[in-house]
Amino acid sequence: MTDETNSTPASSGAEGRSPRWERDLLERLAFAALTEQRRSRRWGIFFKLFFASYLVLILVIAQSDSWSGKALSNNHTALVDLEGVISADSLANADNVISGLRAAFENKSTQGIVLRANSPGGSPVQAGYINDEIKRLRTKYPKTPLYAVIGDVCASGCYYVVAAADKIYVDKASVVGSIGVLMNGFGFVDTMKKVGVERRLLTAGEHKGFLDPFGPVKPADARHAQQMLDEIHQQFIATVRQGRGKALKETKTMFSGLFWTGEEAIKMGLVDSLGGASYVAREVIGAEEIVDYTYRENVFDRFSRRLGTAMAQTLSTDLLGRTPLLK
The missing domain is CATH 1.10.287 (Helix Hairpins)
Structure with missing residues (x-):
């Protein structure tokens, strides 16, 4: 009896504390x-x-x-780089180069401008835009000279651009010239026959399949392409003659597409003298301090350009390999 009575309260107390503890x-x-x-x-x-x-x-x-020299007030030489292939989807496109040139001309502290060129050429349209804008800016700011300084190479479309400069400076080993126009591509007619592939091309318009690489070249298409190339070539020649003026010593091969060293180009009147950017700034312009006005790509621009290039490569198939180039 006693054991049972004592055990009951203990068990009851434990049961009473358990819910509160939990x-x-x-x-x-x-x-x-x-x-x-x-x-x-x-x-x-x-x-x-x-x-x-x-x-x-x-x-x-x-x-x-992106713009390192906009707010400077000290007298200086402005530098704008033209680097790489000149095309609408490259950093050396007309908008970028022209933006740098305009900023350089508009700064009242700019004593002179150096266009430092190192390019194998590219689009005649983009090169023409830059050439035209250089001539306009030189007319608007007649007291601000613009000198071109050639690096390793300035061929074709690049020379189309620098022909608008007041003077052109070069290194003795630079490559200069290639005043011509080309249109290139490939033909796969015999390859398709060997492989046994049939070409199925439907067009509306007699020449819509112009220079189709999977079919034989039509004489009429070849004549039209050659006429177009000759016309652009004559535009190029006229631009060089206008830009170089009496300094140009024309030869039979000058406009043939050949190119020459800097030393030979001086003799031909394609360029004026030997000299680099620092030399021109110090000895010619008289403002040794150089400020870079070249457009520099930021994060958003780089992403947009790469996206645009990828889309262009995917979608632009109609004229693939058939665009005239100054190269």
Whole structure:
């Protein structure tokens, strides 16, 4: 009797304390989880704000670096680079080069401009845009001279551009010239016959399949292409004659597409003298300090250009390999 009576209250007390202990434990765990969740959320917000601020800072720095000489007030020589193939989807496109030239001419502290050219050529349209704008800017700012300085190579479309300069300087080993126009491509007619592939091309328009690489060249298409190339070639020649004037000593091979060293180009009147960018700034312009006005690609521009290039390569198939080039 005694054992049973004593055991009952003990068992009852344990049962009474158990629910309260479990409830306290669950509350503590819940509060701990809530606190940890709040801490994680605060750190998440912090890192997001930090990353966003860092990204904005990079973009601001990249944008400010795009134009390094806009706000300068000291007298200086402005530098604009023409580097690489001249085409609408490259950094050496007309918009970029012209933007740098305009900024250089508009700065009242610019004593003279050096267009530093190193390009194998490219689009006659893009080269023509730059040439025309150089002539317009020289007329608008007659007291600001523009000199072209050739690096390793200035061929075809590149020479089309620099022909508009006041004077052209070159290194003795530079490659200059290639005043001509080309249109290239491939023909796969015999290959298709050997492989046993049949070409199925439907067109509306007699010449819509112009110079189709999977079919034989039509004489009428070849004549039309040659006429177009000759016309662009004559435009090129006229631009060179206008730009170089009496300095040009024409020869039978000058406009044949050949190219020459810098030393030989001086004798032919294609360029004026030996000299680099620093020499021209110091000795010719008289402002030794050089400020770079070249357009520099920022993050957004680089992404847009690569995206645009990829889309162009995917979609532009109608005239693939059939665009005239000054190369």
